[in-house]
Amino acid sequence: MTHAIAVGASAPDFTLRSLSASALALRALRGRPVVLAFADTFSIGGANADLLREIRAHLRGLGAVLVVLAKSAVFYFRPDDDVEAFDDASPELAREVRDIATAYGCERAMPALFVVDSEGVVRFARRNVDIQGAGGVEGALVAALDAAGRAVLSPKRSLLLTRREWVVTGLVAGFILAFVDGCRDNGAPSPMPPAPGASAAPPPLPAPPGSGDIDVTLNVNGTDRQVRIDPRVSLLDAVRERLALPGTKKGCDHGQCGACTVLVDGMRVNACLTLAIATQAPWAKITTIEGLATGENLHPLQRAFIAEDGFQCGYCTPGQIMSALGMLTEGHLKNDADIREQMSGNICRCGAYPNIVAAIAGVRARKEV
Amino acid sequence: MKPFAYSRETGLDHALARGKEDGVRYLAGGTTLIDLMRLGVEEPSTVVDLRALPLRDIKADGDGVQIGALATNTEVAYHPLIAKAYPVLSEALLSGASPQLRNMASVGGNLLQRTRCSYFRDPSSPCNKRMAGSGCPALDGYNRSNAILGVSSSCIATHPSDMAVALLALDAVVHVRGGGGERAVPMGDFHVAPGSTPAVETALQKGEIITHVTVPASPFAQRSHYVKVRDRASYAFALSSAAVALDVSGGVVKSARVVLGGVATKPWRATEAEAELVGKPPTSMSFDAAGAAAVRGAVPRTHNAFKVELAKRTVARALRDLVGKA
Amino acid sequence: MTASSVGKPLDRVDGRLKVTGTATFSAEVAVANVAHAVIVGATISKGKITALDVGEAQRVPGVVAVLTHLNAAKVPGADKPTEMTDKVVQVLQNDAVLYDGQPIALVVADTLEHASHAASLVKATYAAEAAICEMDKEIGAGFAPKAAPGRPPPDSNRGDIDAALATAFARVDATYTTPCENHNPLEMHATIAVFQGEDHLTLYDATQGIFGLRKRISKAFDLKPENVRVISHFVGGGFGSKGSAWSHVFLAAMASRATGRAVKLSITRQQMFAFVGYRPQTIQQVTAAASKDGTLVALRHEVTSATSRFDTFAEPSANVTRMLYACPNVKTSHRLVRLDVATPTFTRAPGEASGSFALESALDELSYSLKMDPLALRLKNYAETDPDEKKPFSSKTLRDCYTQGAAKFGWSKRKPEPRSMRDGNWLVGFGMATATYPSRQSAASALARVKKDGSAQVLAGSQDIGTGTYTIMTQIAADALGMSVERVHFDLGDTTFPETPVSGGSQTASSVGSAVKRAGMAVRTKLIDLAVKGKGGPLNGMSAEQVDAEAGVLVSKQDRTKSDSYEAVLARNGLDQIEEKIDEKEKAERKDHSTHAFGAHFIEVKVDPDFGEVRVSRVVSAFAAGKILNRKTARSQFIGGIVWGLGLALHEHTERDPRTSRVVTKDLADYHVPVHADVPDMDIVMVDEVDPYVNEIGAKGVGEIGIVGVGAAIANAVYHATGKRVRSLPITLDKLL
Numbered sequence A: 001m002t003h004a005i006a007v008g009a010s011a012p013d014f015t016l017r018s019l020s021a022s023a024l025a026l027r028a029l030r031g032r033p034v035v036l037a038f039a040d041t042f043s044i045g046g047a048n049a050d051l052l053r054e055i056r057a058h059l060r061g062l063g064a065v066l067v068v069l070a071k072s073a074v075f076y077f078r079p080d081d082d083v084e085a086f087d088d089a090s091p092e093l094a095r096e097v098r099d100i101a102t103a104y105g106c107e108r109a110m111p112a113l114f115v116v117d118s119e120g121v122v123r124f125a126r127r128n129v130d131i132q133g134a135g136g137v138e139g140a141l142v143a144a145l146d147a148a149g150r151a152v153l154s155p156k157r158s159l160l161l162t163r164r165e166w167v168v169t170g171l172v173a174g175f176i177l178a179f180v181d182g183c184r185d186n187g188a189p190s191p192m193p194p195a196p197g198a199s200a201a202p203p204p205l206p207a208p209p210g211s212g213d214i215d216v217t218l219n220v221n222g223t224d225r226q227v228r229i230d231p232r233v234s235l236l237d238a239v240r241e242r243l244a245l246p247g248t249k250k251g252c253d254h255g256q257c258g259a260c261t262v263l264v265d266g267m268r269v270n271a272c273l274t275l276a277i278a279t280q281a282p283w284a285k286i287t288t289i290e291g292l293a294t295g296e297n298l299h300p301l302q303r304a305f306i307a308e309d310g311f312q313c314g315y316c317t318p319g320q321i322m323s324a325l326g327m328l329t330e331g332h333l334k335n336d337a338d339i340r341e342q343m344s345g346n347i348c349r350c351g352a353y354p355n356i357v358a359a360i361a362g363v364r365a366r367k368e369v
Numbered sequence B: 001m002k003p004f005a006y007s008r009e010t011g012l013d014h015a016l017a018r019g020k021e022d023g024v025r026y027l028a029g030g031t032t033l034i035d036l037m038r039l040g041v042e043e044p045s046t047v048v049d050l051r052a053l054p055l056r057d058i059k060a061d062g063d064g065v066q067i068g069a070l071a072t073n074t075e076v077a078y079h080p081l082i083a084k085a086y087p088v089l090s091e092a093l094l095s096g097a098s099p100q101l102r103n104m105a106s107v108g109g110n111l112l113q114r115t116r117c118s119y120f121r122d123p124s125s126p127c128n129k130r131m132a133g134s135g136c137p138a139l140d141g142y143n144r145s146n147a148i149l150g151v152s153s154s155c156i157a158t159h160p161s162d163m164a165v166a167l168l169a170l171d172a173v174v175h176v177r178g179g180g181g182e183r184a185v186p187m188g189d190f191h192v193a194p195g196s197t198p199a200v201e202t203a204l205q206k207g208e209i210i211t212h213v214t215v216p217a218s219p220f221a222q223r224s225h226y227v228k229v230r231d232r233a234s235y236a237f238a239l240s241s242a243a244v245a246l247d248v249s250g251g252v253v254k255s256a257r258v259v260l261g262g263v264a265t266k267p268w269r270a271t272e273a274e275a276e277l278v279g280k281p282p283t284s285m286s287f288d289a290a291g292a293a294a295v296r297g298a299v300p301r302t303h304n305a306f307k308v309e310l311a312k313r314t315v316a317r318a319l320r321d322l323v324g325k326a
Numbered sequence C: 001m002t003a004s005s006v007g008k009p010l011d012r013v014d015g016r017l018k019v020t021g022t023a024t025f026s027a028e029v030a031v032a033n034v035a036h037a038v039i040v041g042a043t044i045s046k047g048k049i050t051a052l053d054v055g056e057a058q059r060v061p062g063v064v065a066v067l068t069h070l071n072a073a074k075v076p077g078a079d080k081p082t083e084m085t086d087k088v089v090q091v092l093q094n095d096a097v098l099y100d101g102q103p104i105a106l107v108v109a110d111t112l113e114h115a116s117h118a119a120s121l122v123k124a125t126y127a128a129e130a131a132i133c134e135m136d137k138e139i140g141a142g143f144a145p146k147a148a149p150g151r152p153p154p155d156s157n158r159g160d161i162d163a164a165l166a167t168a169f170a171r172v173d174a175t176y177t178t179p180c181e182n183h184n185p186l187e188m189h190a191t192i193a194v195f196q197g198e199d200h201l202t203l204y205d206a207t208q209g210i211f212g213l214r215k216r217i218s219k220a221f222d223l224k225p226e227n228v229r230v231i232s233h234f235v236g237g238g239f240g241s242k243g244s245a246w247s248h249v250f251l252a253a254m255a256s257r258a259t260g261r262a263v264k265l266s267i268t269r270q271q272m273f274a275f276v277g278y279r280p281q282t283i284q285q286v287t288a289a290a291s292k293d294g295t296l297v298a299l300r301h302e303v304t305s306a307t308s309r310f311d312t313f314a315e316p317s318a319n320v321t322r323m324l325y326a327c328p329n330v331k332t333s334h335r336l337v338r339l340d341v342a343t344p345t346f347t348r349a350p351g352e353a354s355g356s357f358a359l360e361s362a363l364d365e366l367s368y369s370l371k372m373d374p375l376a377l378r379l380k381n382y383a384e385t386d387p388d389e390k391k392p393f394s395s396k397t398l399r400d401c402y403t404q405g406a407a408k409f410g411w412s413k414r415k416p417e418p419r420s421m422r423d424g425n426w427l428v429g430f431g432m433a434t435a436t437y438p439s440r441q442s443a444a445s446a447l448a449r450v451k452k453d454g455s456a457q458v459l460a461g462s463q464d465i466g467t468g469t470y471t472i473m474t475q476i477a478a479d480a481l482g483m484s485v486e487r488v489h490f491d492l493g494d495t496t497f498p499e500t501p502v503s504g505g506s507q508t509a510s511s512v513g514s515a516v517k518r519a520g521m522a523v524r525t526k527l528i529d530l531a532v533k534g535k536g537g538p539l540n541g542m543s544a545e546q547v548d549a550e551a552g553v554l555v556s557k558q559d560r561t562k563s564d565s566y567e568a569v570l571a572r573n574g575l576d577q578i579e580e581k582i583d584e585k586e587k588a589e590r591k592d593h594s595t596h597a598f599g600a601h602f603i604e605v606k607v608d609p610d611f612g613e614v615r616v617s618r619v620v621s622a623f624a625a626g627k628i629l630n631r632k633t634a635r636s637q638f639i640g641g642i643v644w645g646l647g648l649a650l651h652e653h654t655e656r657d658p659r660t661s662r663v664v665t666k667d668l669a670d671y672h673v674p675v676h677a678d679v680p681d682m683d684i685v686m687v688d689e690v691d692p693y694v695n696e697i698g699a700k701g702v703g704e705i706g707i708v709g710v711g712a713a714i715a716n717a718v719y720h721a722t723g724k725r726v727r728s729l730p731i732t733l734d735k736l737l
C-alpha cells in the first residue's frame, strides 16, 4: 500500500543488504543531510564530467551526500570523493530498491528525489520528476537537485538547520516566508516553531528605478551566454560567479593588479572596473583565458608559460597571458626590452617576472602570435 | 556598492537630458568611477554610459588637433597626429596607469579623475572633499603623496593626472556641452584649487558633458617633453612630474611652458619658472633657476617635504632632457 | 634505478591547469546556492562598540543574516592559541575593538553585490580610546618574549663582547630599521565553509596548512577532527600569511552553521592589510668590530619588533647573526613592544630577511672602515662549523657560492670608491650579501599505491602554494617507485590524505619529500618481493637484490631480457593494488648537525643622480641548498625570493596614521610591490651540494633563502653608487635626494 512520505515526516530507514562490498544504511549516514534519488535506471556512464561537477556543486550547496537508488545499481555521491558505485545488478538488489521506493511512496513515481535533514526528517520531496527535455535521468537529477536547493536554502533560512541552531541565530529574520515558499509544491508543510527573537522580514530598501536584475547576453569566448544580473555586477564577477568561468582572477577589484585582465574586442582591459551590463552583446565580444586553447591544443603563449615556468602559484597567470596576448596583438610593442614596461599592469607577487618575459619573448621571436 | 540604474545613451542630447537628473553620473572608461563606487566614495543612483556617443574621433583641427572626449588614452597616445606633433602629451599618457587601464580610460574621464588621497578614498575617514566640514586628516596625518602647491587649510589633495599636465602645457581647450549650449574652457581654468570648497574640482557644471579637447598648434608643441618620477619603475602615480615645452630660436628661449604634476592640487602651471627661461639661452643654469622658481611658495608637510627638492629637480631635468633630445 | 627524474627541469605537472584557468582556487570551488559573506571592519583602533545598527543592512534584498557580537555563537578558544601558528582571533565574541579593520560584523547574502552593499550599511558607534602605533616612542617599554618551545631563545651571549670591543681596530655602531610589510599574496584569503548537519564541516580554504587549520577549527567548534575536512588544491601565494587560521575562517564557519548554508567569504584587498598578519617593524642596533686584518672580533645585534596588545609574535632577526660568521664574541637579543595594531606573523624568511639587512649592511660598513673588499671580509670570517650550535654543518658550500657568483657577476670590476662608477647619467653601484636559511624537517606521512593498470597514486596532505610541490613530489615518487613521471599521479591538499606539516619554513620538500620517497620505496620493495617470491613469473626465485625497477618494469640485473611489469605482477597475484603508508620522522643524523642552506647575492643598481630612483639592473645569485629536486621550479623559487627582496629593499612599507593607528596605505596602488619594469633578468647559480644528513632526500628547501640578504645587497650597492648609506628600509627616493 502506497503512502506518500510528506515533508516534515521521518524518512523511513533502510539498509541495503544485498550490496556485496558493504551494507549501505540510511541510519549510518545520519548526522548530515542526505539526498535520496530513485530511478528505474541510472548509470554513471551517462553522467559526464560536467554533470558530475554540477551534482557535486549541488551537494556542496546542500551540505549533503547523495544516494541514487536504481533497480540495477546504487551510487553513493560525496562532493569531494570519487563516486562509489554498487552496480552488481542482482534480483535481490532490485527487490530491495523496490521495497524502499514503496516505503517512500514513489515506486510508481520515479524518478523521485527526497532531501532528508541531519535528523532524518524529510525536508523536500518531489516525485515524477520530468525527464523529458532534462537530458535523461541524469539531467533530471540535476534539475531536481537544483529545485531542492532553491526550496530548502532560499532565500532567508535553511530548512536543513536543526533545532539547536535556530536558537543561535535568533536575530536572523524572514525564515517563515522562506519555509512556506520552499514547501509550496511539496505536499503538506510541517511548520517549525519560529526562533526566539525572530520577526518577519522588514520591507526591502527602495531601489532606484531600473536597478533590478536584468537579463543580459554576454558574448564570451564566441558563445552567447544569458545571465540575469544586477547592474552592479562587474564583468569579473559575472564570469567568475555567474558563468562558471573562474579562470579570470580577482586580485584587488580596483584596477591595481591586472589579475582580471580579459580582452574586450581584442583589447586588454581590467574586468574588475568594467560593468558586465556595459559589455553585453552585441556591443562587445569578450575573451577570457578559458577561450584560448582549442580543445587539447594550448595557445602558444600557454605552452610558453609552461615551458619557461612563467608562474609559481598561478594566480596571476591568466591575467598575464591575456595581457601578453593583448600586448602582442594591439601592436604597440617596440622591442623585447619594451615587454617589461608593456606588461607592468600585471603584478606577479610570486615574482615570476623574468620567466614571464622569457615566455613572451619566445612567442614573439617565433612569431607564434 | 549602492544599487543604481544603468542606461546607455547614443545621442548627446538624450545623455544631456539624463544628466540633469539628480544622482546621475556619466560613465566613460569607468576606471575612476567604478573604482570609487566600489569604495563607496561615489554613490550615483543612475549611471549613464556615454561610450556609444560619437565622441571618439581624433582629427586635425586647423593647424591643431581635436580629440574626442571618448578617445581612449591609448588611442590618443599612439595617434600619429599626437605622437609626432605633441610628444609631451603622448609621453604623459604612456607614463600613466597601465596598458589595460589606458585602453579603458577616456580623455574626458582622465580630466575628471579624482585624487588618490588615501583619506578621500576611505569613506570611514573624515575628508573635506568628500564630506564638507568633516576635516582634513591629511594635513597632519600621513601625507607623503599629498600636494605642496595650490594647497589650502581645507585640502592638500594632489591632482593625479599625467595627461592634464601635458594638456595644460599645450594650451589645450576643453569643450563642454550643457543645457546652456557649448562652452570652451581653457585648460588653465578647467581645474580649480581647493580653497575652502575642496569638493569643487573643475569648472564643469552639473550635467555638462565634455565633448572634445582641442590642442592648438604652437611654436613649442613639438619641442616638448614629460618627465615623471615615481616610487617604482611603472604603474605608479607621480611623486612629481613636469611637462615642459620650449620655443627656442637664435639660441634664445622665446616662449616656454613649465607645468608640474604630482605636487599640486591641480595641474600646476609655473609661470615664474617660465619667466626665468624666456629671453635667456637654454642652459643648465637657467633650468635650475626655473626649477627653483617653480616651487616658490610651496608648503611642505611632514612626509611630503621632499617634494620641494624633487619638483625643482624634475623641472630642471625635463628641460635638460628636452634640449638634449633636440 | 637508472633513469632519474629528480633534479631534471621537468615542467610543472599542474602547469596546464594553471595556464588554462582551470586550476581551482578555494573561492572557485563550485557550490550551488552558495551564500556570500562580507566582513565589516572596525574604523577605530582601540575602544568599545557602543551601538551597532544593522537595520538598514538587513533590509537589503537577499540578505540572509547579519552576525555581530550580539547574536553570534560563542567560539571557545578564539583567544587561546595552542600551536605555534595559532593566532588570537576576533570573531564577534565581545564589544572590544583592538585594531583597525578588526571584524565587527559579518553580512551574509545571496549575492556578493547584496552582501557588500549591506556591509557598507552597518553602522557602528564606538567609545574610542587613544591608540598607539609609533614604535620608536614605545621602545622603552620593550620586553623579552617567552622562548617558544623548540625555537631558539630570545637572547644569546657567547664570549665577552665588551672585552673584545675594547681591543677592536675598526668598529661600526648603527641602527637599522625595517617597516611593516604585508604579504599580499595575489589571491586574497578565501574560505568556503560548508556545514553538513551539525557535526561535519568542510572548508575549502586558501591555506598553507590544512592540518593546522583543521586542528584549530575543530577545537573552536567542538567538532571531532576527523569530521572537519579541509581542502586546498591550489593556493594563490601565501608567504606566511596563509599559515594561520585567521578570523575570517572562523567567521565563514560560524555563518555556515548559523544559516545552514554553504558560505563563501573572500576578503577584500583592503582587508588583507587588516587581520591576516604582516611582517612587523623592527628597530635593530648592530655593533660589528674587527681587527686590522678583518677578523671579526665582536658582533652585537639587538632587535626590537612590534606586536599587538593581545598576541605575541617576535621577528627573530638576530638569529642569523649567531651563526653566520666565525666570530668568538656575539651577543644578541630580541625585545617586543606592544602597539594598538593587529598581530604580525611569519613572513617569507621571518627574521632572516629583516635581520640580514642589518647584519649584512653593518658588515658592508665595516668593510669600508677596514678598506677591505666586502667579499674578502666575508671569506675572512667564513664559519667552517656552526659557531652557535657548536656542531658541524650537515653540508656547507658557501665558499663556492661566493666564488662562482663573484666570477659570473664580474665582482672584480668593482671600483672600491663609492660614487666612482657611472653608466651615462646613472650612478652605478655593486653590492653583495650572504644568504642563509635553516633547513628544517618535520614529521610527515605519505601514501603510495600502485594500481593494477600499472599507474601509481601518491597522496600526502600538504599544500602547493606555488612552490612546485605537485611537481617535485611526482618526481620523487616516480624515482622511488621506479616508474616514469607520466604514470604517477600525486595529489595533495586534503585532510583525508596522510598528515603533513604547514608549508612554511621551507620544509615541505624535505619533510613531505622524505615521506613520499620512503612510501614509494616501500611499495617498490613489496612489488619486487611479489615478483621474486609470489606466483610464477620470469623473476621468480631470484633474490630481491638482483632486481631493478625501471619505468614500471622489474628487470633482472644480470639478464636484462628477464622482466616483469607491475601490471603483470599484480595480475598474477590477484591484487587490485599495492599500497604503503609511511610516517616519516626527522632524520636522526640531523641532531648532530647544523642544517642550513647558503647563498650569495651580487647585485648591480643604477641610481638616478637627480631623483634618487633606484633600478636593480643585474642580479647574480648563487645558492647551495643540497639536492636540487627540479632545476626549473627551484630557480623560480630563488627568483621569487629575490623579487621579494627587491620589494623589501625599495618599495614595501605599510603606513599608519600616527594619530589613529589606522592603516593608510591599504591597497596595491598605495602599497607598492615590484612590477615587471622593476625586475631585471637574473642569473641563478645552483651550486652542487650533496648532503647525506639533512634528510632522506638531501634537499634543503629553496622557498625562503632567496629573499635573505637581498635588502642588504641592494642597500650596499646603493651606497656604492651614491655614497649614501640608507639604514632604514625601504630605500625610497626621498632618502637619496
Ligand SMILES: Cc1cc2nc3c(=O)[nH]c(=O)nc-3n(C[C@H](O)[C@H](O)[C@H](O)COP(=O)(O)OP(=O)(O)OC[C@H]3O[C@@H](n4cnc5c(N)ncnc54)[C@H](O)[C@@H]3O)c2cc1C
Binding pocket: A254, A255, A256, B025, B026, B027, B028, B029, B030, B031, B032, B033, B034, B035, B050, B069, B070, B095, B096, B097, B098, B101, B104, B105, B106, B107, B108, B109, B110, B111, B112, B113, B160, B161, B162, B163, B208, B209, B210, B211, B235, B236, B237, B238, C669
Ligand atoms: C590603478 C590605477 C592607476 C592609475 N594610474 C594613473 C597614472 O599613473 N596617471 C594618470 O594620469 N592616471 C592614472 N589613473 C587614472 C586613470 O587615468 C583615470 O581613472 C582615467 O583616466 C579616467 O578615465 P575614465 O574614462 O575611465 O573615467 P570614468 O571613470 O568613466 O569617469 C571619471 C569621471 O568623469 C566623468 N566623465 C567621464 N567622461 C565624461 C565626459 N565626457 N563628460 C563629462 N563627464 C565625464 C564621470 O562621470 C566620472 O565622474 C590610474 C587609475 C587606476 C585605477
Ligand code: SF4
Binding pocket: B115, B117, B118, B119, B120, B126, B127, B128, B129, B130, B135, B136, B137, B138, B139, B146, B154, B155, B156, B157, B198
Ligand atoms: S587632502 Fe583633501 S582629499 Fe585628502 S583628506 Fe584632506 S580634504 Fe580630503
Ligand code: FES
Binding pocket: A249, A250, A251, A252, A253, A254, A255, A256, A257, A258, A259, A260, A261, A270, A271, A272, A273
Ligand atoms: S582585480 Fe582587476 S586589476 Fe586587480
Ligand code: FES
Binding pocket: A310, A311, A312, A313, A314, A315, A316, A317, A347, A348, A349, A350, A351, A352, C186, C236, C237, C466
Ligand atoms: S604566479 Fe603567483 S602571483 Fe604570479
